[in-house]
Amino acid sequence: MAATPTPRTPSNPSCAVPAFTRAVARFQPGLPLAVACSGGADSTALLLACAERWPGQVHAIHVHHGLQAAADGFEAQVRATCEALNIPLHARRVDARHAPGQSPEDAARGVRYAALRDAAQAAGVRDIALAQHADDQVETLLLALSRGAGLPGLASMPEAWERGGLRWHRPLLDVPGAELRAWLRARGARAGEGWVEDPSNADERYTRNRIRARLLPALQDVFPQFRATFARSAAHAAQAQRLLDELAAQDALATGLDPGSEQGPRIAGLRALSRDRQANLLRHWLRQVHAATDPGGGSANASAAQLEELLDQIAACTTRGHHIQLKVGGGRVERRGEILAWYNPPA
Structure with a gap:
């Protein structure tokens, strides 16, 4: 040896x-x-x-x-x-x-x-x-x-x-x-x-x-x-992300979102936010809910195209009968009454 x-x-x-x-x-x-x-x-x-x-x-x-x-x-x-x-x-x-x-x-x-x-x-x-x-x-x-x-x-x-x-x-x-x-x-x-x-x-x-x-x-x-310079840029990005997380936490309270829960924000509350703040809150929610449901810590991040489609569906969600069910990251986001919800269907 x-x-x-x-x-x-x-x-x-x-x-x-x-x-x-x-x-x-x-x-x-x-x-x-x-x-x-x-x-x-x-x-x-x-x-x-x-x-x-x-x-x-x-x-x-x-x-x-x-x-x-x-x-x-x-x-x-x-x-x-x-x-x-x-x-x-x-x-x-x-x-x-x-x-x-x-x-x-x-x-x-x-x-x-x-x-x-x-x-x-x-x-x-x-x-x-x-x-x-x-x-x-x-x-x-x-x-x-x-x-x-x-x-x-x-x-x-x-x-x-x-x-x-x-x-x-x-x-x-x-x-x-x-x-x-x-x-x-x-x-x-x-x-x-x-x-x-x-x-x-x-x-x-x-x-x-x-x-x-x-x-x-x-x-x-x-x-x-x-x-050293790349590390400094990464640190700046991390700092900016922390600020966005703080903003998302405030918007979560305003929209009735329970962090880490599959039950997401109220659609009416989401629609009261700007599109950029909607996107920030939805990313924050999806990261949180996936971390809570996947102990391995894998990634369920929404792609840019998936998030844009979800935002478009929220913008079009003006009636009770509007249906939302989209693949997002490692699961699906759907409308349940007046809220959004995330679930991970079995393979």
């Missing part, structure tokens, strides 16, 4: 990577803390740094997706790391195969988050740290731009949020991926021993991998500070 380097202070202080060091020092989770660890460089660096900062207070969670032959090696690497450092490991095996018509990435993400949640709850841990970093954030933003996403997509990944009674953290969103590997190498680790490289990361059939291999080097050449 591959050797695992023991965390130690580098003899040369300049070996420490400032961005990573600052990120870990700034991180203030509740304890005990669980770190999601795949066995790759990013999550291994986060696990080692957290275990060093909070000895005896850190757990590791590993999710075995069963999607590739190398998965057993990932789990073995994480197990070796945890045994060497006396870190409790909670491993979960899941079936991450996607259903027909479902994105493989979305399917794997959904079961992974569900497994992380279940493992943390079983361990009595309420805080979970994930190792997505600055390069991941840039890739997320570029993917959102390619889809013509609105503010929620342009805000990219949040640094912290709560769901399912747990607090989730991404403390490394300001840290370039290369710095995490530099930090590990400074402590005597190298690929194949201190961490494993996922062979699927080189497969350019996946859009994220093409972005990483082709776009990020070009951006580095033209805009050397792109990670």
Whole structure:
């Protein structure tokens, strides 16, 4: 089994990577803390740094997706790391195969988050740290731009949020991926021993991998500070979205909407709002209701075309007999008397 380097202070202080060091020092989770660890460089660096900062207070969670032959090696690497450092490991095996018509990435993400949640709850841990970093954030933003996403997509990944009674953290969103590997190498680790490289990361059939291999080097050449500036734009989008959420919460009260409920706003109240405010309130409601009905946290966002059609139907809804039943995101929106309602019909 591959050797695992023991965390130690580098003899040369300049070996420490400032961005990573600052990120870990700034991180203030509740304890005990669980770190999601795949066995790759990013999550291994986060696990080692957290275990060093909070000895005896850190757990590791590993999710075995069963999607590739190398998965057993990932789990073995994480197990070796945890045994060497006396870190409790909670491993979960899941079936991450996607259903027909479902994105493989979305399917794997959904079961992974569900497994992380279940493992943390079983361990009595309420805080979970994930190792997505600055390069991941840039890739997320570029993917959102390619889809013509609105503010929620342009805000990219949040640094912290709560769901399912747990607090989730991404403390490394300001840290370039290369710095995490530099930090590990400074402590005597190298690929194949201190961490494993996922062979699927080189497969350019996946859009994220093409972005990483082709776009990020070009951006580095033209805009050397792109990670910081893109992160700043994502933060501005997140701030704007929070303001829109506050406006939607006010409009929800005015229209009788119960957030998170399948029962939506009163149609008359909706029609009293401008079209833009109607769209904002409907997006807010659909995000809320889907989060409440899908514990996996999948997306049921309305497409631009679906939302425009729904707004047109609301504008035309001048009589009691006007019928509304439209596919919106992962479910349907229909008229029930004087209100709108959302439901997710069985497949």
